[in-house]
Amino acid sequence: MDDTDRPDILLVEDVPSLANVYREFLRKAGFASTHLSLGREAQDYVRGHLPKLVILDLQLPDMAGIEILRAIKQEELPTAVVVITAHGSINTAVEAMQAGAADFIVKPFSAERLVVTVRNALEQHRLRTLVNSFRDDMGRSRFHGFIGSSLPMQPVYRIIENAATSKATVFITGESGTGKEVCAEAIHRASPRRAKPFIAINCGAIPKDLIESEVFGHVKGAFTGATADRDGAASRADGGTLFLDELCEMDLNLQTKLLRFLQTGSFTRVGGSKVEKVDIRILCATNRNPQTEVEEGRFREDLYYRLHVIPIHLPPLRDRDDDVIEIARALLLQYSKEESKEFSGFLPEVEAIIKNYAWPGNVRQLQNVIRNIVVLNDGQQVGLDMLPPPLTPGLTIARPIAPPVASAGASNPGVLSSAPTAIAVGPLWRIEKDAIERAIAACDGNIPRAAALLEVAPSTIYRKKQAWDEMAAR
Ligand SMILES: Nc1ncnc2c1ncn2[C@@H]1O[C@H](COP(=O)(O)OP(=O)(O)OP(=O)(O)O)[C@@H](O)[C@H]1O
Ligand SMILES: [Mg+2]
DSSP states (O other), X not given: OOOOSSOSEEEEOSOHHHHHHHHHHHHHTTOOEEXXXXXXXHHHHHHHHOOSEEEEESBOSSSBHHHXXXXXXXXXXXXXXXXXXXXXXXXXXXXXXXXXXXXXXXXXXXXHHHHHHHHHHHHHHHHHHHHHHHHHXXXXXXXXXXXXXXXXXXXXXXXXXXXXXXXXOEEEEOSTXXXXXXXXXXXXXXXXXXXXXXXXXXXXXXXXXXXXXXXXXXXXXXXXXXOSOBOOHHHHTTTSEEEEETGGGSOHHXXXXXXXXXXXXXXXXXXXXXXXXXXXXXXXXXXXXXXXXXXXXXXXXXXXXXXXSEEEEOOOGGGXXXXXXXXXXXXXXXXXXXXXXXOOEEOHHHHHHHHHSOOTTXXXXXXXXXXXXXXXXXXXXXXXXXXXXXXXXXXXXXXXXXXXXXXXXXXXXXXXXXXXXXXXXXXXXXXXXXXXXXXXXXXXXXXXXXXXXXXXXXXXXXXXXXXXHHHHHO
16 A cells, blocks of 8 residues: 555555556556555545545455445545446446446556546546535535534634644633534544544543543553453544543643653553553543633643644634524424424524523533423424523523623523522531532533532532432431
8 A cells, every 4th residue: 555645546446467557557647546455445445544536446355346436425525436347337337427426437448548537537526625615615504513604603614624634632612512522523523533433531520530540541450440451542542533521620640641641642551561652633622711720720731732732612602693593493303303293493582582592501501491392392383481491581681791601600690580589598518419419410410510610620529429428328
């Protein structure tokens, strides 16, 4: 195989003598090519390297070449395909063209015929890519798991796409529920590493004494309970992407080890001595302000600069124009289908409320509200009476003049209650427990997020939960 990173042409031909002849034809015309003989290998290669063109023999030892063509079209890979057919098999050629081949070429063929076909296919491919990129820049409404055609999201989509091909670290920030994980997955899926693993580690959700082993693995006997060697996320992500979510929750000791890993590309397992090397792309995310974390000594400055290579900030939902409506409509249809309901839209006055609400919990909160509406009601149109708090008419206020920050308040930032609030009186620990449990439930069980809303460290919540469990066990 050639050692060029992204050769333009992949030749899939199982007869070595023919492959050599074709490659020589191409080489003389100035085209670099890679050659593979098996269909399976070719399929993996195309997914990983996205060559501009595949020259595909339809008769392969392990599979029909047309399946590769179909997979390329189905996965919408940006790769053109020219098929090689045997003399007299016109039906196969027709079938391949219908399946989306750019052209076909009948064996035996001359150098000139091959080169002309390849040139035309590459030119077609170039023009199509150009048209797509113009269309993309005109405003995308769906992009790798994101819904939303608003202007503030277009640069986000563009950075994801441009950053995806590189190995540079991407540092994703944004309030809770803005889509940081969606963004990380999009980068991986748009990258040449897409066929390799995407491993996500939530640094805030793993107890402090286990996280090093989660990231780097451990050897048997490294600590109580380490009954066998275990791979960490770094090993499992080899060749692919490691996503360090809630990065700012990582404790300083592990930050030092992570920095060393980033500088050398190598690590040792907990309790081990062997130095291991891996090839991984790192993505990280936080809903905190990383600069504040650095200033206040909770995050190493040198690590921050090492990771902060390509920043992506996801704007809060309230700043994304009509995206909130686009997402709400899509979710309504999706959830109605899942719950066997018949909703098809919102009454205009309901859309007005959805649009004006500040959405402090962003897309995740919108998901919860729409799910609530669909589960608890029936009908075709969502009316005002179906809106749950905090959107219940009379209880909501429009988006605040100054947007609230993620940690603006534990209960319902962005909402004023017009009803008098019943104040619970009871033991202080009980009230605290209620508040913490409510926050955890509001965050779908995500403790680091609940901790951020409560403005305490996740470890505080873990400690308190442990104390309550012990109390209950007594
Ligand atoms: N633009 C979007 N369109 C459709 N769904 C979205 C969009 N953004 C996020 N989501 C969905 O909203 C939910 C929350 O997104 P995600 O988990 O990526 O947010 P996050 O920023 O990582 O949140 P947190 O800080 O709370 O971890 C997910 O279910 C995700 O699929
Ligand atoms: Mg997240």
